Amino acid sequence: MLKTLLAAASGLAVVGAGAFWFITAPTRTAEAALPNHVADLANGERIFHAGGCASCHAAPGAKGEEKLKLGGGLALNTPFGVFNVPNISPDPQTGIGGWSTVDLVNAMMHGTSPEGANYYPSFPYTSYARMRVEDVIDLKAYLDTLPVVVNQVADHQLGFPFSVRRGVGLWKRLYLDPSPVVALPADASDAMRRGQYLVEGPGHCGECHTPRGPIGGLQTATWLAGAANPEGKGVIPNLTPHAEGLESWSESDIAYALESGFKPDYDSFGGSMVAVQENMALLPAEDRDAIAAYLAAIPPHPDAVSAEPGS
Template structure:
């Protein structure tokens, strides 16, 4: 009996040590072996950063709720999910309450590795699974632009998450399973515009984060990427955006670029809700970028859209 008890205690200790090792904020970088560091030889391009800012729809979540100035990124929006409620943080240039005291390296590491400057894991409600595709240069540009925006005082409340999701350290295991650490690479067999669209949709635009089904761990089901899924906030179904009859099958590139600029659909309807906020951002992009996004989405393999279980 005593030997069995000692063995059980030893297993528990080894399990705790293993958990702490694998969930350590440094474990992800060691295992993925890819550092996220800025290129100090180039000067950040804030104008490129502005384009990426609107491609990413940063205002949709981080703007102060009910404030007409969408460039006041004080956060505070309550994002409800099956795992609890996440309160979106202040990412304004405020030095105490926002990210004004961050370095470019801090910002890149947060966006690509989901780590805070003090080494804490960010929950993947922050879509770094998509932002990891962005190049360090583009992230440097994005950060440079964001630092030109107003400093907003105030911090969001803490997240409201039940056990075990409130154990932030456990996110380290989630990252090892679902965060591959790969930057977007060009497909030499595709046109420059299609590559640009793929980058914008899969990187800063993070379109799949809403338009895909997720598994029980909250990660995107790859074979269902872009095929739509249940709204994580319980507001119905997010539509299929593949060229299947249940999605955007039959749409033209002009139809899609019009939607991304004005919100108008081919059947003379207008998008609303969260997609309305997306359009408010994509409307700020150059025409060529909207066209590139449309070209890429129409090149996707058609997939049957999500059907709500009876």
């Protein structure tokens, strides 16, 4: 009887391990499935600024041309551990110079490394999954033109169970969804739809402005309603057209703030939003207008989190 129970337990363990391995497997796009697209460097630069790539991958405090040196190394301190931002310069050894186009597509849209491992979602691929493949192809072509930076970034510093990278596959099953977050009306304008693409996709605004659950997934029922500040102090503000958010801002107010950094009350952006605004200022005016049109159209929510007194 004991032998039978042990055998059954062993069999269940094998089945369980096999099931875990199957459901946590990283997904990929095959190179043959990529569209026949000639890379557009100008659009690649536009997507680079929309995505704010320099904000994380350039040296902290970098200005001007230094922001194009994407050697990484920024340490992101989170409740799950320290994530070290990688080098995405064209260096073939310490950066992504050896990557193919499909490697970047899989990294950004599937959260899968060229070696076939799951990336941690400190890399906002749950937003990038909503991008057009053609835009990722253009971005890769543009990144390849940037300065080579030789910098071997340290590994992440994570404790168990977060150190088990394969387990991220379970998280991706829950939160990696390329479908739009907001259901726009059928008669939504082209500008509104472009704004949705920029905010929900390359701009990854929800990664900071939407609250997260206990295991780090975005709580999209309160999309863009504000969140705890990952840098520790205060909160990230509500971007919805609610009285506690941007209800009093006109679309032109939003667009102008993204261009200039000045709010309607003549205050200016602070914290990490400064770098975001500087990137947005480099976009064509129609993109800032589109973002404003989308933010004015999304469902209003009260603040999802409250600032603690004195924060």
